[in-house]
Amino acid sequence: MRGFVALAVIIAAIAVLVLFGGNETILGLRPDLIASLAWLGAVGILAFGWVVQHFRGQWTRALEAIAFWMAMIVMLVAVYSYRFELQSFANRLLGEVAPGYTVTLAGGEVQVARHAGGSFVIDGAVDGVPTRFILDTGASAVVLTSEAAARAGIDPATLFYTQPVMTANGRTMAASTTLGELTVGNITERRVPALVAREGSLSQNLLGMTFLERLASFEVRGDRLILRGRGG
Incomplete structure (x- = not known):
């Protein structure tokens, strides 16, 4: 009934x-x-x-x-x-407890939380290989350690170290190269000029201006780094 x-x-x-x-x-x-x-x-x-x-x-x-x-x-x-809001909140929370984790917001912006040490640690990928960077707006180019370059398929032994660079350990020489793809969040740039530091002279990869200058914009808002790709 x-x-x-x-x-x-x-x-x-x-x-x-x-x-x-x-x-x-x-x-x-x-x-x-x-x-x-x-x-x-x-x-x-x-x-x-x-x-x-x-x-x-x-x-x-x-x-x-x-x-x-x-x-x-x-x-x-x-x-x-509220599924979209909850997903955004979960991503933001993960960004808080896991600095370096990139959060892609609804508008296509990529957001990264500041590391406890004060710098911005950014998880990205070089030619599909996960690679962690430190944001360095003072670096004229993206700079990879010798180890990171090797993981991405670049043989450091075949490079010519003719470019002088300044690192936290002082002055050293680096080699010019071109990255097929550099990805951060949903932003991918192709054929990015970069440098590979001589082995032992650099402990961290630097996300420098050869990547940043290709973005529509980037800004630091409080404890957040916000990247906007031109496609967004």
Whole structure:
């Protein structure tokens, strides 16, 4: 019987939508709202009938069951409704506890949280190989350590170290090269000029201006680095 009533509600709603579907509103309600109410009403009838059948004479338990399932439905609807906001919040939280992790926001911006030491550690990739950088706006080029270059498929032994560079360890020589792809978050730049430091002279890769100058913009906002690719 309950199934017939629920089915009748849905059929009635369909009939109303077919007859008055050309109208923007039906009895002051939008057609999509009428469809939603019909669906919820049918589900409610079935749920109420199930509660009556299984908890006959045990109304306290019945009310507890109804409250539980109503809470579950509300929670699921809320999670679905705010799924994008929740995903953004989870990414931001991960950026807090895992500096270097890049967060791609809804507008295409790439965001990185400041490291506890004060610098911006950025997880990227060179020719598909995961590579961690330190933001260095004072570096005229992207600079790779000898080890990072080797992991990315560049043989340091075949390079010519003719470019003088300044590092935290002092002055050293570096070799010019070109990276096929350099990726940070959803931003990928191709054929990026870079330098490879002589072995043992550099402990960290530097994300310098040969990558940064290709962006639409980049800025530091509080403890956040925000990168915007030209494609965004």
